[in-house]
Amino acid sequence: MTSPSLTVLGNPGHRRVTLFAAAARAAGLPEPAVLPWADVLRGTYRIAPGTVLRIESPGEDEEVDRLLRGPALGAHYAPTRVEGGxxxxxxxxxxxxxxxxxxxRAPGARLLGDPDEIAVMFDKRRAHRRLADAGVPVPRALDGPAPGGWAELKERLAAAGLRRVFLKPAHGSSASGVVALQFGPRGQLLATTSVEAADDGLHNSLRVRxxxxxxxIAAVVDxxxxxxxxxxxxxxxxxxxGRAADLRVVVVAGRATHVVVRTSGYPMTNLHLGGARGETGPAREAAGPAWPRLLETAERAxxxxxxxxxxxxxxxxxAAWRRGLVGEVNAFGDLLPGLTGLPGGPAEGLDTYGAQLAALLPHLDPAPPTGAAR
Structure with a gap:
């Protein structure tokens, strides 16, 4: 029987990988090996018997991003390009x-994370349908196929009576390409986004405009x-x-373990777009008896x-912190440095990576040689 060996599929040197490695050391585990995403995308890798493989985000690496997008953007490729999702x-x-x-194919190897579920989480339309079908509260979505452009979008929104919507690239992340669109009472339009339009296409910017x-607006949507x-x-x-607020809730092994309040003066609360961490205590007090229901909503998702x-x-x-809707479910939504688990919860005193390792440790006995756990 092969002893398990913890390995991370990730980008070497990225803080996700280094934070997970630090959590492994703190848990008394050997330093995890790193399987670079670039090697996977080139096909120059193998999985050793007994490997316990954690899937980590492929983001924030230009070489990996270029390999994932393939030749779609050609000479116009840039790591800031929005198109190509x-x-x-x-x-x-x-x-x-x-x-x-x-x-x-590797005896005794196991995969932490499910490729099919990650695929659904990275398709906002499929994820929304899965949540809605399970009775999880979600915002109303525009019915039917994805709109083909501005003219169709405008017509269908008018027919649906929707005057304030978010447009989200189906396969985007980190608010890339997200547009908060609102129609005023006298035909006015306002599209709030970090998208910057240029001659060669759309680019992500750190400035919301x-x-x-x-x-x-039509050119961006088209x-x-x-x-x-x-x-x-x-x-x-x-x-x-006075700032819009939402919650990023990390759920580990079915339990809500970590919560961060995100606030912003913009519709998008992403921290890299000017959002800031809010205060969990006041949010919990404002929600009162609804607070456990907000966490339960995340667990149901x-x-x-x-x-x-x-x-x-x-x-x-x-608006009154009494009810929560699920906006998204993120496969790699645990990068919250310095945040420890909820008091009294299963991850109290642990960061998000430590919480996952604590949940994993009882299952790190040598696995039977039956291949990946799926």
Whole structure:
């Protein structure tokens, strides 16, 4: 029987990998090996018998991003380009399927995380349908196929009576390409986004801007549409200190273990776009008896992905903190440095990586040589 060896599929040197390694050392485990994403995408890797393989995000590495997107953008490739999400998604899902096959061929090897569930989480339309079908509260989405462009989007929103919506690239992350769109009472338009339009396409920017000219908005939407758009109602969120607020809830092994309040003066609360960590204590006090229900909503969303040991769930509290809707479920939503587990919970005193290792430790006995756990 082969002893298990913990390995991380990730980008060497990335803080996700280094934080997980630090948590492993703190738990008394050997230093995890790293399987570089670039090696997987080139096909120059093998899975050793007994490997316990954790899947980590392929993000924030230009070489990996270029390999995932393939030749779709050609000479116009840039790491800031918004377009190419559909090609990136195809590259990701194909690579994960190959990794799963390789794990299945290695005696005693196991995969932490499920490629099929990761594929659903990285498709906002499929994830929304899965949550809705399970009775998890989600914002209303635009029915039917993804809109093909601005003219169709505008017509369908008018027919649905939706005047404030989020446009989300189906396979994007970190608010890449997200547009908060609202129609005013006299035909005014406002599209709030970090997208910067240039001659060669759309680029991510760290500066959130507002577009009011319909021709500019139409040009942005028409460039986003070919990769697929998920359109959902813009729900008024709770506030903290006058800023819009939501919750990132990390669910480990079915339990909500970590919560961070995210606040922003913009519709998007992502920290890299000017968002900031809010205060959990005041949020809990404002929610009162509804607080456990907000956490339970996150747990119900994570339960829709039962083969995923961790999920980062974005809960959108309504204006009075009494009810929460699920905006997204993130396969790699645990990068919250310095955040320890909820008091009295199973991860008290542990960071998100330590919590996952604590849940994993009882299962790190040598595995039977039956291949990947799926």
């Amino acid at each position: 559909a090609a990136w998604y195809t590259g990701l899902t194909a690579a994960l399927a190959g990794v799963a096959r390789a794990v299945g 507002g577009y009011r000219d319909e021709r500019e 460039r986003l549409a070919p990769d697929g758009l998920h359109v959902e109602q813009w729900v008024p969120k709770a506030a903290q200190h 994570a339960a829709c992905f039962p083969r995923s040991p961790m999920a980062g769930v974005d809960v959108l509290p309504t």
